[in-house]
Amino acid sequence: MSCECGQVGSMKPRVVIVGAGFGGIAAARALRRAKADVILIDRTNHHLFQPLLYQVATAALSPADIATATRALLRRQANATVLMAEVTGVEHTAKQLACADGRIIPYNYLILATGAAYSFFGQDEWRAHSRTLKSLDDALAIREELLLAFEKAEQCDDPDEVRRLLTFVVIGGGPTGAEMAGTIAELARTTLARDFRRIDPQSARIILCESGTQVLNAFGQELSDYASKALRSLGVELRLGHPVTRIDDEGVVVGGEHIATKSILWCAGTQARPAAHWLGTEAARNGAVKVSGDCSVPGTIGVFAIGDVASFAGPTGKPLPGLAPVAKQQGHYVGKLIAAALANREPPPPFRYRDDGTMAVIGRSRAIASLKKLRLRGFPAWLAWSMVHLMLLVDFRGRLSVYLNWSWAWFTYARGARLITSSQTVDQAGEQVKQSP
Secondary structure (H helix, E strand, C coil): CECCCCCCCCCCCEEEEECCCHHHHHHHHHCCCCCCEEEEEECCCEEECHHHHHHHHCCCCCHHHHEEEHHHHCCCCCCEEEEECCEEEEECCCCEEEECCCCEEECCEEEECCCEEECCCCCHHHHHHCECCCCHHHHHHHHHHHHHHHHHHHCCCCHHHHHHHCEEEEECCCHHHHHHHHHHHHHHHHHCCCCCCCCCHHHCEEEEEECCCCCCHHHCHHHHHHHHHHHHHCCEEEEECCCEEEEECCEEEECCEEEECCEEEECCCEEECCHHHHHCCCECCCCCEECCCCCECCCCCCEEECHHHEECECCCCCECCCCHHHHHHHHHHHHHHHHHHHCCCCCCCCCCCCCCCEEEEEECCEEEEEECCEEEECHHHHHHHHHHHHHHCCCHHHHHHHHHHHHHHHHHCCCCCCCCCCCEEECCCCCEEECCC
């Protein structure tokens, strides 16, 4: 079943973009003046600001603060059409792609910006016992699990079960893991500290596990040491230098130590979504599509891969990191490259990533930033992180809402998104009970 997308009766070339993340949106906007039909396809109807997703998971922000309807973002772009669908395959020789509902969508140019998913390093059975953080659904599920843990503990008479309920294990010492661990610690130590009568939320254990010898190792020794000290000052326990060897219903085993818990958050390795499999082309170890200097996929015509789904060799020969600025710059570049081809202009030179630095926040007024030759930590880094992330949000409403939420939280330590919205209750044993509708 062929799908008619774009403007009715249009004979213009068709540029199809798969994925409405940073790269996909940047590519679409770079094509706004191109004489082409731009089709943006995504499984959801919104663009998600993933760097702040952990704040939804920890009740600091609401979903609408960090997500914007894709159609609203492209409302004024006359040549752009948004299609909510799931792509399941690409026939690059026939220049068409397939959707889960059976639709076939032809293209002249294809930009794959499908992102990445979490990898369990061959231990896929661990997935059933862990939470991951890639979507709003993931964030809301984590938020509910965190808040329900305290509610269950409040009604539980078994001290061992209370300790298990109030033990939270975060696996992976990169930015997401460190941010999650620090924010959960602040939730327990400050926000919830005086809200319960039978339990002490401040007694909650937050354990961050990292197989390497330091957290946030990409920032260098000095900033990594500061991050470790800041996490410990929040009460986060660090388990460094030992990989996780088992995850099951009873908890986690790391370095020979069994940690009894019901809340396991997986923030470790990632793998690219299956674009390389779709194209039958060479992939990197993490499944990312190996691309040329212009982000095109070797062995194909008119196919490009950007962001986390692409493996692009940087100046040192190592692949560029899976960061939002990389995807955004690549999306803008490929959009301009295709626009030049459509207008019969000279193509731009090969893509070069402009590295403005990286940042990670650990908690209230605690952050680290590596900005070219400048290294910041503590409040200055936190302030820089806040300003940069506010400006990166794609719409003014989101910026204003996040700014107000952050300001309120900074002065009051309160969090305004602490709702448990599923039809669940808790019995006297601390067990979850499904309510009838």
